[in-house]
Amino acid sequence: MSHASDSPAHVAANLALVMIGLALFLSFIRLVRGPSLPDRVVALDLIGVQAVGMIAAYAVATDQAVLLDPATVLGLVGFMGTVAFAKYLERRARDE
Amino acid sequence: MSERFNAVLLVVGALFMLLGALGVLRLPDLFMRLQASTKASTLGAGCLLLGVAIHFQDLGVATRALLVIAFFFLTAPVGAHMIARAAYAVGVPLWEGTIIDELREQKRAATEAAPGNLPQWQSEQQRQERENA
Structure with missing residues (x-):
């Protein structure tokens, strides 16, 4: 266990986890601040991509390859959400 | 490696x-x-x-x-x-x-060529702009 967690890949994965955590915090500030709804959609989309990256880094850090499947699903759902938000915004602009 | x-x-x-x-x-x-x-x-x-x-x-x-x-x-x-x-x-x-907004210029050119293609509120707005100018 100890020799596995000392390998360069595991150290790098843990470092990557910290960095992506910081990135998540920064994009969360943008999500709260806005100021417009499209800004929040961009921040939410970014948080989805970062979650996939975080799962990938965690899969390497814990040596669990199964974690890649949730990452796939999260990527799909994130794209759907972005498209739905964009459609909704555009329709709302047209109706006004 | x-x-x-x-x-x-x-x-x-x-x-x-x-x-x-x-x-x-x-x-x-x-x-x-x-x-x-x-x-x-x-x-x-x-x-x-x-x-x-x-x-x-x-x-x-x-x-x-x-x-x-x-x-x-x-x-x-x-x-x-x-x-x-x-x-x-x-x-x-x-x-x-921002110094250039090509989409806006293009939209304006398109509406001047064919005003009927615009949604109503936009053609209204542009007609008013022309009257004011």
Whole structure:
């Protein structure tokens, strides 16, 4: 266990986890601040991509390859959400 | 050797994600932020997933990781384009230092050529602008 967690890949994965955590915090500030709804959609989309990256880094850090499947699903759902938000915004602009 | 390369990929990917998030927080208007979010973060996720594919040395895992990378590289531009279009239609303000807005000029030229193609409120607005001028 100890020799596995000392390998360069595991150290790098843990470092990557910290960095992506910081990135998540920064994009969360943008999500709260806005100021417009499209800004929040961009921040939410970014948080989805970062979650996939975080799962990938965690899969390497814990040596669990199964974690890649949730990452796939999260990527799909994130794209759907972005498209739905964009459609909704555009329709709302047209109706006004 | 492969282990070192893998570690570098993971750190570089995380670095790109951090830069993308920093851009989304700090850049002045929505369209610039979209640029940081789409390009930097997609490249970061691609690097991280490539790192996963190399780390496990397993054909099934590598295939799935490459599939996710391909999916991201296909959908990120589409999603960004849709958000940008919707944001422009909603009327999100551009940065005050912006010097060129080709879409607006193009729309104006198109309506002058054929005013009937516009939605009613827009042609009303333009007619009023002409009367005032």
